[in-house]
Amino acid sequence: MKEESVSSTHSGSEPRKDSLSNKLLVELSHVEKHYGRLHVLKDINLQVHQGEVLVVVGPSGSGKSTMCRTINRLESIDSGVIRIDGQLLPEEGKDLARLRAEVGMVFQSFNLFANKTILENVTLAPIKVRHMDKKEAEDLAMDLLTRVGVQSQASKMPSQLSGGQQQRVAIARALAMKPKIMLFDEPTSALDPEMVNEVLDVMIELAQEGMTMICVTHEMGFARKAADRITFMADGRILEEGKPDEFFDHPKSERAREFLSKILTH
Numbered sequence: 001m002k003e004e005s006v007s008s009t010h011s012g013s014e015p016r017k018d019s020l021s022n023k024l025l026v027e028l029s030h031v032e033k034h035y036g037r038l039h040v041l042k043d044i045n046l047q048v049h050q051g052e053v054l055v056v057v058g059p060s061g062s063g064k065s066t067m068c069r070t071i072n073r074l075e076s077i078d079s080g081v082i083r084i085d086g087q088l089l090p091e092e093g094k095d096l097a098r099l100r101a102e103v104g105m106v107f108q109s110f111n112l113f114a115n116k117t118i119l120e121n122v123t124l125a126p127i128k129v130r131h132m133d134k135k136e137a138e139d140l141a142m143d144l145l146t147r148v149g150v151q152s153q154a155s156k157m158p159s160q161l162s163g164g165q166q167q168r169v170a171i172a173r174a175l176a177m178k179p180k181i182m183l184f185d186e187p188t189s190a191l192d193p194e195m196v197n198e199v200l201d202v203m204i205e206l207a208q209e210g211m212t213m214i215c216v217t218h219e220m221g222f223a224r225k226a227a228d229r230i231t232f233m234a235d236g237r238i239l240e241e242g243k244p245d246e247f248f249d250h251p252k253s254e255r256a257r258e259f260l261s262k263i264l265t266h
């Protein structure tokens, strides 16, 4: 992506479908979770294959973020099993840290380190966790900042960047760990409307490059365009899964029809 050339619309190119494989990268089986008496995840079964873009949609409070956060144990689960690249995700320990590093997370809040430059924000984990030397980490960081279109901001502090630019840096920072899977939890919800597309465009590029992605979002245009599969959640359950056209044009459940009619008329 060229410097600051992120298009303001994400129409035009078709999402790639040729990078899908049969290799299972994320698997949730019979996952259950409560917050006190609130039953937030009910028998969640989910599979994501290498190269697949899964978009999770559903009404507010349906458990989308919680499900997303269990995938690298940012939230504990009561029962069930989670596997990353075929390996059982443990509750703690070295193996958890190793498997966590396979999953890059981008949240609604970008959480950049305010007292570090953009370049330092991106080099920190490669130096500390991947034990790269400084020069190697800086080269990688500059490549990634270029890829998300903010390379000219490298020496600035986060507060000097717009929200959209900061979120693109957060994506570069997650990519610097060379994750096998990228997990996006409402990455554009905190952005001003004019900055939403610049972040969605970066995500669409990643999808087209074959990155395995799970995205929780309320951006239905993005969901239709980028997803290989849509998962619809309501009341802590996965009620429906399908290809974007099937889901948007022929939703099977009443809850999905209700959700779509509300969200698409706003």
Ligand SMILES: Nc1ncnc2c1ncn2[C@@H]1O[C@H](COP(=O)(O)OP(=O)(O)OP(=O)(O)O)[C@@H](O)[C@H]1O
Binding pocket: 035, 038, 040, 058, 059, 060, 061, 062, 063, 064, 065, 066, 067
């Ligand atoms: N840390 C927590 N403690 C207690 N309850 C929580 C906690 N986090 C979430 N909840 C509750 O769990 C339910 C599911 O929340 P979650 O954020 O996963 O939903 P969501 O589908 O992502 O919603 P939204 O689209 O509004 O972000 C909600 O009722 C929420 O209030």
